[in-house]
Amino acid sequence: MWFDNYEVGNFFDEMFSKEGSARPSARPLARAIASLPPGELENRQRAAERALLQMGITFNVYGEEAGVEKIFPFDLLPRIVPATEWSLIERGLKQRIHALNLFIDDLYHEQRILKDGVVPREIIFSAKSYREQCVGWNPPRGIWCHITGTDLVRHSDGQIYVLEDNLRCPSGVSYVLENRQILKQLFPQLFSTSRIRPVSDYTQKLRDMLEYLAPEGTTSPRVVLLTPGIYNSAYFEHSFLARQMGIELVEGRDLVVEDECVLMRTTKGFERVDVIYRRLDDDFLDPRCFRADSLLGVPGLMQACKAGNVALANAPGTGVADDKVVYAYVPRIIKYYLGEDILLPNVPTYICAEEKDREYVLEHLDELVVKAANESGGYGMLVGPHSTKEQREEFASRVKANPRNYIAQPTLSLSRVPTLIGDRIEGRHVDLRPYILYGRDIFVMPGGLTRVALKKGSLVVNSSQGGGSKDTWVLADSPQVNMTDSSGVEIGLTDTPQPKHNKGSAPPTGAGVKATSTQSAKETQEPSC
């Protein structure tokens, strides 16, 4: 009954094919949901929301009264990524991060790519996030972008595109880990039969990577997480990651630099810090080096960093590759450094700094998405088809005044995933942010943050603008025949669960029949976390 009136529409649906039958990888889930009685999904959704609120899994909303927290809206229906598709994503992301790291290193050293005219100089030197202070500096192990959260989207053509590289302080990974915790409690049977790849070792991998950056000769390095403090919108995540890794969560005022070494104030005096996972933008890191009015940072931090006495992740200066105009050059960057074609394509992008592109953009504002180079969180963006004439005129004058700062892309028709809206399931648009760690090698977390635009028809998935999140299930391999339901009947959208299937699949012993009902009873339990 849950999928009876579900409409795929003119979109790519991650769970159902155009004809309306469940995709092979999603069949166990479709079957499990179809078998739930009316009202059950809402109950589980409410239980999940209660758990989130009680666990204090919240984010702060800027512009509202200080300390106001909201739970990050969460939808209990997961998004499923089949194994073969994931393997392409994984290879594509590794390739991209590898090339971007070489690119950043080159920019702060020989600048070969600029000399060879592959990326125009003025694009780099006018980027807000290009840091002259980093020229000539060698970060530990030659790694700049240690932690990346790349945004991926799927268009109606079925192709997965890279939408954005988040190389500065990507957030959201804590929701991935907590969402998984909750889903395991809501759908325990599916986890035992579906071969879903675990994500929980992310924090161990993160800590290993951070320790790997410690200055040579440090036997047991002290790693800390530097947060701007409790009023930052991602504070929950900072605290969560510090706790999961078992490292200290510090604020700028806990640290002091003496003799080019970073020390933290403890109840027993000062102690040396070797690696800092900083969740503070470059601008605020060190008032002596970057913004002088920053109270959040640590005076002298950059000097300690350059002296090799402390490692920062991500390295200062990394943000230059996060510029939305630089993004447009990534396919050429990959080709230049690796001699390979890009595996996961970019969204076709018009660069307003280039005259031909700009003319096209100005003529087609009503069809395109226009983005400012240095904004994030969905701010500073024009979604052409949803815009008013006034908004378009305003953007046109902004683009003309500062073409360097704008790019434009065709409006993508993001793929959709079934989502619980009130008491029924409807399709909603999603994107996907996997997390990549660059340490000894490049590791792509098998999963990621699926963000969903909960408002009907909306394409904006940002949490600050009405977006929510879903768990992402990356499958270990192609789905096998479901062990508890050997009937092999495909469940389509119009299929209602047939009681005889359950009976038919029950093992001959009487205990087997009971097993089904016990399991579903177990599923309805509230999460106890």
Added chain:
Amino acid sequence: MLSRVADSVYWMSRYVERAENVARFIAVNLQLLLDNPGGEAEQWAPLINTTGDHEDFARRYGEATREAALHFLVMDPENPNSIFSCVCSARENARTVREIISSEMWLQLNKFYLTIKSAPKNLTQTDVLQEFFTEIKQSSHLFTGITDATMTHGEAWHFCRLGRKLERADKTSRILDVKYYLLLRSSGDVGTPFDDIQWAAVLRSASAFEMYRKWHGRISPRGVVDFLVLNREFPRAIQYCLANARDSLHAISGTPYGTYRNGPEKLIGQLCSDLSFASVDEIISHGLHEYLDELQTRINSVSAGIFETFFAFKAQQPQKRSARPLVQSQ
């Protein structure tokens, strides 16, 4: 551990304890008002006086009516020592140290906060209030129990205990003081059965009635003072609390007992030793109120010393709220 973290952990547990004790405070007054055969007008000013926040109250509310006093002490967000503010502050401190405390502690404190937040804003009915205070006491006990059962008994835990026990010692002395203010009003009652009823109410508000019975049997002012100030085994007695606080302070610094390495260790050592050799008769002849007043001042000096020794940041901008309540409770 980080100084800032120690500071937050200490204040987190201190604020939880404070919320519980403000509830106890009001509960004793409500009890005393119920046993009021003379039908006298309700007295709320003495209660405000014992909290030490009477100036703020007078400025913003004027006369101490039942409604005003209850609002000020229970739900007033502008009174930093109202139950509401204490729970909010405890949670704000906990939020900054979530990686230090256990998830269970956070979960309980967050539930506590959600309970208070959803409580009606104008609680004045006695029966509703009693139920509300019972819930607050239980939430606080649960938090303390969870702290003891789920957190490593290391440095952070000792800072928790230190904050809790100093706060409790201070507040037990104030609960005793409520009775002093009421005595002022009706000194004619001293030694009457009515007086005994009042002392019993004081004991009840410190959850001490039954334990007192086992110890002293008959209720007498002398016995109650002896029990709540000098008992070494009752967990809300001042002597017991301060001995615990001293033990935690020594556990944190590693200094052997009987010696001291910093200001607060010296102060609390002297305080404990004075209590060890004090007798109830001396306290009463000295004047109970004066004795308690001096005790509160000395406990405040210990708190100030802890701040200086462990939390204060050298040559930095002044830091957040931590220093403020010390001043306020004087």
